[in-house]
Amino acid sequence: MEVTDAAIVAQVLAGDRDAFRVLVDRHSRNLYYVAYRMTGNEQDSEEIVQETFLRAYKALERFEMRANFGTWIYRIAVNRTLDFLSTKKTHMQKTYQITDEPDPEKNHEIQVETSQPGPDRMLLSAEMKAKMTQALGLLTAVERVAFTMRHMEGRSVEEISQTLKLKNSAAKNTIFRAVRKLRQQLEPFASVAR
Amino acid sequence: MNHLSEEQIVLHYYGDADGEDEVRLHLASCPECRGEFERVQGLLRNIGPIEVPEPPAVFEEKTWLNVRDRLPEKRRRWFAAPPKWALAGAMALLLVFAFIAGRYWPHHEDARKDLGNPQRVVLVAVGGHLERSQMLLVEIMNADDKAPLDLSTEQQQARDLLDDNHLYRLTAQRSGDPQIAHLLDDLGRVLAEIANSPSDLSPGDLEQIQHRIQSDNLLFKVRVVGSEVNSRVRRQDQNPPAGASQRL
Numbered sequence: 001m002e003v004t005d006a007a008i009v010a011q012v013l014a015g016d017r018d019a020f021r022v023l024v025d026r027h028s029r030n031l032y033y034v035a036y037r038m039t040g041n042e043q044d045s046e047e048i049v050q051e052t053f054l055r056a057y058k059a060l061e062r063f064e065m066r067a068n069f070g071t072w073i074y075r076i077a078v079n080r081t082l083d084f085l086s087t088k089k090t091h092m093q094k095t096y097q098i099t100d101e102p103d104p105e106k107n108h109e110i111q112v113e114t115s116q117p118g119p120d121r122m123l124l125s126a127e128m129k130a131k132m133t134q135a136l137g138l139l140t141a142v143e144r145v146a147f148t149m150r151h152m153e154g155r156s157v158e159e160i161s162q163t164l165k166l167k168n169s170a171a172k173n174t175i176f177r178a179v180r181k182l183r184q185q186l187e188p189f190a191s192v193a194r
Numbered sequence: 195m196n197h198l199s200e201e202q203i204v205l206h207y208y209g210d211a212d213g214e215d216e217v218r219l220h221l222a223s224c225p226e227c228r229g230e231f232e233r234v235q236g237l238l239r240n241i242g243p244i245e246v247p248e249p250p251a252v253f254e255e256k257t258w259l260n261v262r263d264r265l266p267e268k269r270r271r272w273f274a275a276p277p278k279w280a281l282a283g284a285m286a287l288l289l290v291f292a293f294i295a296g297r298y299w300p301h302h303e304d305a306r307k308d309l310g311n312p313q314r315v316v317l318v319a320v321g322g323h324l325e326r327s328q329m330l331l332v333e334i335m336n337a338d339d340k341a342p343l344d345l346s347t348e349q350q351q352a353r354d355l356l357d358d359n360h361l362y363r364l365t366a367q368r369s370g371d372p373q374i375a376h377l378l379d380d381l382g383r384v385l386a387e388i389a390n391s392p393s394d395l396s397p398g399d400l401e402q403i404q405h406r407i408q409s410d411n412l413l414f415k416v417r418v419v420g421s422e423v424n425s426r427v428r429r430q431d432q433n434p435p436a437g438a439s440q441r442l
Binding site for chain 2 (some may be wrong): 003006007016020021024028029032033036037040050053058065150157173175179180182185186
C-alpha cells in the first residue's frame with residue numbers, strides 16, 4: 001500500500017528532509033499543468049512549481065494532517081501563480097500600453113477561411129488561438145486565475161473563493177469580468193467570420 | 195419585463211447565477227436574452243482547454259534537485275531524530291561503552307562476548323527496539339476503535355522509539371543490511387504517524403493507523419525480523435565473527 005502524503009509530511013517534520021522528495025515526485029507534474037494553464041509559459045511554470053514546493057516546505061508545520069495535501073499544495077501553487085502574474089503584469093504595464101478595447105485595424109488583418117466560415121471553425125483557427133492568448137493576456141492576474149479555475153479546470157465558485165480568499169460574490173464577479181473582457185476581444189472576430 | 199443582466203447570463207452558463215430557476219424561466223420566455231445567452235455560450239464553448247506541453251520525463255527529478263538545495267533547515271521537534279553527526283557520535287559512544295563495559299565487567303558473560311564483537315551490542319539493541327515496537331503496535335491494534343481514545347502514553351512511546359528507529363535505520367544502511375533498514379523505514383513512518391496524531395484520537399484516526407499497520411503487514415514483519423535478529427545474536431554467541439565487516 002502506498003504511504004499517505006500525511007505520513008510523509010510527518011516524516012519530514014520528524015527531521016527526514018529527503019522524504020520531501022516523495023511529495024515532489026507525486027505532485028510536481030500536476031502543479032506544472034496548473035501553472036501552465038495560467039501562465040502559458042514553460043519556464044515560468046517550472047519556476048512556479050519550485051517556488052510552490054519551497055513555500056510548502058516552509059509552511060509544513062501548518063499543514064493539517066487530516067487535510068488533503070494535494071488540495072493544500074494546489075492552493076499554494078495558485079497563489080504563487082497569482083503573485084507571479086501580478087508582478088509580471090505590473091512590469092509589462094510599465095513597458096507597454098495595454099488597451100481593453102479591441103483594435104479594429106488588427107481585426108481585419110486576421111485571415112479567416114471563407115469556404116467554411118462557421119464560427120466554430122474560425123475559433124479553432126491558429127489566428128484565433130493567437131487572439132485568444134492575447135485576450136487572456138489582457139485579463140488582470142486574479143481574473144485570469146479565476147477564469148482558468150472555473151472554465152478550464154471546472155473548479156466550483158466555493159473552491160475558487162477559498163483558494164483566492166475572496167467572498168463567493170467577489171469570485172463570481174471576477175469570473176464575469178474575465179468573460180466580459182474576452183467577449184470584447186473575441187466576439188468581433190466571430191462576427192467577421194459570419 | 196426586466197431583462198437579465200450580462201452578469202446573470204454569463205454566470206448562468208456556468209450554473210452559478212443567483213436565482214438559477216428564475217434565470218432559466220426568463221430565458222425560456224425572452225428571445226432577446228436567449229439570443230444573448232447563445233452568443234455567450236457559443237464563445238465560451240469554443241474556448242477549450244489550453245494544451246499543456248508535457249514536461250520531460252526527468253521533470254520531477256529536476257524539480258527536486260532545484261528545490262533540495264534551497265530547503266531551509268527545519269527546527270526539529272524535540273522528539274525528532276538527531277542530526278547525522280550526533281548519530282555518528284552516539285554510535286561511537288555506544289561502541290566505546292561496550293568496550294569499557296567489557297573491560298570493567300570482566301565476569302559478565304555477555305560483556306565478554308561484546309568485547310570481542312561490538313556489532314553484537316547493536317544487534318541486541320535493535321532486537322530490543324523491535325520488541326518494544328512490537329508491543330506498541332500490538333497495543334494500537336488491540337485498542338478499542340468504538341470510542342474516542344487517549345493514546346498519549348502510546349504517542350510518547352512512539353516518539354521515543356522514533357529517535358532510536360532513526361539511529362538504527364542509519365546504522366543498518368551503513369552496514370549494508372537492507373532488510374533491517376527497509377523494515378525500520380516502514381516502521382518509522384507508522385511511528386511518526388502515531389506520534390503526530392492528535393492526542394484525542396478519533397475512532398476514524400485509529401482505524402486508519404490500524405489499517406496501515408495491517409496492510410503493511412508491519413507487525414508480522416517486525417516479529418519475523420526481530421526473531422531473526424535474536425537468532426543472529428545467538429549464532430554469533432556460538433560462532434563469533436572474525437572481522438569487523440560483519441553486517442548488523
